[in-house]
Amino acid sequence: MIREYRELTRKEMEAADRAQTPVIIPLGALEQHGSQAPLGTDAIIAEAMCRELKKQLNEKEPDADLLFFPVFQVGLSIEHLDFCGSVSFSPETYYAMLKDVCLSLKRHGFRKIIFLVCHGGNRAHVDVLSREMRGQGLYVFALSSGAFSDPRVQATISCKNGFDFHGGEMETSMVMAVDEKLVHLEDSEAGYPAFHKQFSHIGISGSAALNWVADDWKTKEGKPIGIGGDPKGASKEKGEIILQVSAEVLVPAILEIVHFRVSE
Numbered sequence: 001m002i003r004e005y006r007e008l009t010r011k012e013m014e015a016a017d018r019a020q021t022p023v024i025i026p027l028g029a030l031e032q033h034g035s036q037a038p039l040g041t042d043a044i045i046a047e048a049m050c051r052e053l054k055k056q057l058n059e060k061e062p063d064a065d066l067l068f069f070p071v072f073q074v075g076l077s078i079e080h081l082d083f084c085g086s087v088s089f090s091p092e093t094y095y096a097m098l099k100d101v102c103l104s105l106k107r108h109g110f111r112k113i114i115f116l117v118c119h120g121g122n123r124a125h126v127d128v129l130s131r132e133m134r135g136q137g138l139y140v141f142a143l144s145s146g147a148f149s150d151p152r153v154q155a156t157i158s159c160k161n162g163f164d165f166h167g168g169e170m171e172t173s174m175v176m177a178v179d180e181k182l183v184h185l186e187d188s189e190a191g192y193p194a195f196h197k198q199f200s201h202i203g204i205s206g207s208a209a210l211n212w213v214a215d216d217w218k219t220k221e222g223k224p225i226g227i228g229g230d231p232k233g234a235s236k237e238k239g240e241i242i243l244q245v246s247a248e249v250l251v252p253a254i255l256e257i258v259h260f261r262v263s264e
């Protein structure tokens with residue numbers, strides 16, 4: 001059965017098969033997403049993804065045991081701190097916080113933890129923690145929330161809208177699928193990786209990279225805008241497709257984790 005971690009009583013938690021039940025922990029962020037989308041975009045997407053995942057998991061395998069942890073509203077957003085409203089843990093604090101959560105769960109007998117990463121900046125810490133926790137007998141899985149490279153998701157992006165990722169058409173659409181009133185498309189401006197244009201062999205990721213900060217992303221006029229892509233073509237309908245496809249991509253992985261038996 002799929003249940004909300006925070007809704008269980010102590011007695012219900014004591015009765016749960018904690019070793020075999022995965023806890024899925026959604027990791028959001030509170031950071032600028034351009035002029036048009038809210039600061040809580042990643043946490044709003046995390047909540048929407050959880051709703052869609054629960055719906056699809058219940059359709060596929062209603063008996064699957066899973067606990068959904070509350071969404072973390074703040075994450076590691078140091079790359080966005082130059083823009084108004086962005087809030088971040090320091091890298092040290094964020095790692096320690098995630099580790100403390102894992103060790104608390106371990107103390108109560110949980111062995112399978114799934115971080116649902118809904119902000120790319122959170123991912124590197126989860127990957128390191130996953131390795132460290134193996135030594136503690138914990139299986140920490142990392143799932144990324146948006147299936148942005150899936151062809152069905154790529155098909156939603158307007159043509160000529162290159163570089164779409166943070167705060168672009170896809171993320172803005174996902175927020176619109178939750179509540180169109182949270183998005184102000186009339187204020188949207190497109191962003192490009194202007195700083196990296198000076199390099200031929202160094203990208204924002206890949207085998208030779210310089211990690212980006214939000215100031216690197218500028219409008220055509222050179223104004224720092226902090227987003228990648230052009231949100232102008234975003235819509236509620238596109239967001240619904242992206243949320244549905246992104247959940248479809250993750251459901252088989254989640255069920256595989258549910259069925260994976262840890263030795264007790």
Ligand SMILES: [Zn+2]
Pocket residue numbers: 033041042118119166167171
């Ligand atoms: Zn985001």
